[in-house]
Amino acid sequence: RVVVVANRLPVRVQRGDNGELLYSISPGGMVSALLGVRGMRMIWVGWAEIDDTTAAEREQIRRTLWRREIRPRFSREMQPRRRLCEDSSACEPVSLPKSGARLHYAGFCNDVLWPLFHYVTDLRSGFHAQWEAYQAVNGHFAAAVARVARPNDLVWVHDYHLMLLPGLLRARQPRLRIGWFLHTPFPSLEVFRTLPMRKEILSGLLAADLLGFHIYDYSRHFLHACTQLMGSELSLESRGIAWDMPLPAAGGGGGGGGTMRHSVRVDAFPIGIDPDRFRRALDAAEVKGRVLELQRQYAGVSVLLGVDRVDYIKGFSTPNGRAGIPHKLLAMETLLETHPQYVGRVVLLQIAVPTRTDVPEYQKLRAAAHELVGRINGRFGSPGYAPVQYLDKSVDFAELAALYHTSAALSINRLGMNLVAYEYVACQQAAKGVLVLSEFAGAAQALEG
Template sequence: MESSQGNSISQNNLDELLMQSTSAIPTSRVERLLRERELRRSTRYSHSNEESKDSNGDADMSISINDLYVPDGERGNREEDFFEGNASVKNLMDGYETQGARVPKQRLLVVANRLPVSAIRKSEDSWVLEISVGGLVSALLGINEFEARWIGWAGVNVPDEVGQRSLTKALAEKRCIPVFLDEETVHQYYNGYCNNILWPLFHYLGLPQEDRLATTRSFQSQFAAYKKANQMFADVVNEHYRDGDVVWCHDYHLMFLPKCLKEYNNKMKVGWFLHTPFPSSEIHRTLPSRSELLRSVLAADLVGFHTYDYARHFVSACTRILGLEGTPDGVEDQGKLTRVAAFPIGIDSDRFVQALELSQVKDHIKELKERFAGRKVMLGVDRLDMIKGIPQKILAFEKFLEENPIWRDKVVLVQIAVPTRTDVPECMYPHSHAKLY
């Protein structure tokens, strides 16, 4: 007998599960949820112990947030169990599997504020493209089982049609689709609302303390630009969307995008993933547009976070601020369920292993070994912004050497710091253009 996932289950095991599930009728909602969870566990256990598999040999590795919400007495190590085998893209693909095999090369539209390449204009119709630096780019380079298209801003203002056409053509070779934002929109949307309002708040830094009337006026204009920019992203997505595509929206820059996309096509598969912390409901409550942003995100089919705590904070904000019901699978609003889960991000490790074989990499490794010969090397790689704790790291290293003089001249700290948000003074260290050694 075949299960809905295409894995074999022996008749005896299935009969046993059915007998267990019907041995008693749950008398409460909590008991029913616990019974369903135990049934899923038993089913997964039967799958993992079955010797025979389908021809594709793939096991279902998706785990829902059911495994997160358990009674306090049973919580134990469930958080650690939850992180095993998660893949956010696989959860989005629930509606696109055939019996025994996945549809080959499913189209995936990745939508982020910035494209994975930066455009530099050389002439009226000539552009040079350089790979952008960032964690999102590094993480998504490992996705190769989908036919991916990346939609985002190229990081440059292109007001003329000739430049837009030529840049669109150049980006198409990289499977990228540009969203053209004018300078004022970028200033109000990206430098303003995204990095002056949302970014500090999501990192528990609070809203900017300025003159109240001036803050209110700037907030309103920045929020309007934020909604306008999100609508512009949605217009481009809708232009290139095909039936069956999965749209994957990224980060706090595009919290309005799921709602905009669903207004175009309610059947569109939409996921949204946050690459920063999501604050507790008490912190999120201080944001004037809190309810509107939450409801816009809830328009997505799946909402993802890095950790269990961030997912729990989001569900808590929806229940306490919007008055909605948090369920084991996510958040329910008038019969519409938005799944909420944690998906720890990773990198394409094979790329790093292969890079070790490059001659220029080998030469650089040799140079570093000669430079730091006989000393322990401590390496730090961080973005150069206030939340990364780089000054604290240097002070801690200084204190270590003061308290352990035997290690002086025997250990060295190498700090690699990548400048970020250079147009937003609030997010930068003073003199952050200087190199750290």
């Protein structure tokens, strides 16, 4: 069996208006990334995303998710996720205290690790309490995995939220096969070493059997960090590391039980998409009809498409502190200023997918983007023409496929793997759209040449 461990479950639990518990399929990228996995029995372990529950409700949630007694409603574009949920054997929810969950996710993960892994070093006061919550939450996950994992199971841990978990699991169940995959970049040594708890995190990861990264550069950064920060405990092997892993003392606890030579394979596993899914979509009547509508709507106009998460980290910094989507808007403004012949002939259609809307930095970024959109449309727009069309929402799969197919170009911000680049190429087919891809995006290595 495969035990998939991620910060969130593929099923979201929410409380309805009348206090009842409601279940729906999570919209996260982790679920999408595993759409192609077939013929494998998986048990998911993750945070249930609901607090203020009674002990009886927590037991009810656990029984419902374990037995898959879920009957959420699925739209057409969610059918693949329905199949994924049904193919999974069960879900084991992790219940977290509200304050601990906030300090872990919105605190250490989003305030410390996420910026750091995208080359923004800005440790703020209070990160010690966030680190304590991060350790505690990883402990809760270890206990949840221990409830369901058998000695010879394969435990597949995901992402930066759970970097201590491999070490905690190894101490509990030494025979487990443990893998970990990072869905973000891993920074260079010069950046990673600014993290005060760097050795604790590396020790937690090195207890796994396999560590996976998007591209070779990220795995190389990790190996460099290990050799420089862990000292004589490590020796490089072919595609991996051998190190003297501390053993727990008799009766449990941390170290104190000596060491054991442990080998860890470190490699790059570029994540991809199912291109046939997008090709099939272009043959669907609904998408064909939408393509014709878009071609009529933008007749004589070239559409420059942007599909980005609203994220203040992903993008180049500008002198005024703006980055990401605002940077792209400024580029559009510069284009119209320096090449006025394109006014009325080109449109930037920016899909800005909301994320972490409760974080102040994201609220500031959204406000900055709205200000720029108003300024550009006010300067260069006219009746019937708005140079920037900005959508503060995600769009469904059929609409996205149609937009990919009809747009003249797609612009991608830097960093991360950016699977949107693959999706755009899959939907172009006979069209000759231009992919403008930052060299810092992980997908650039796979698409080079």
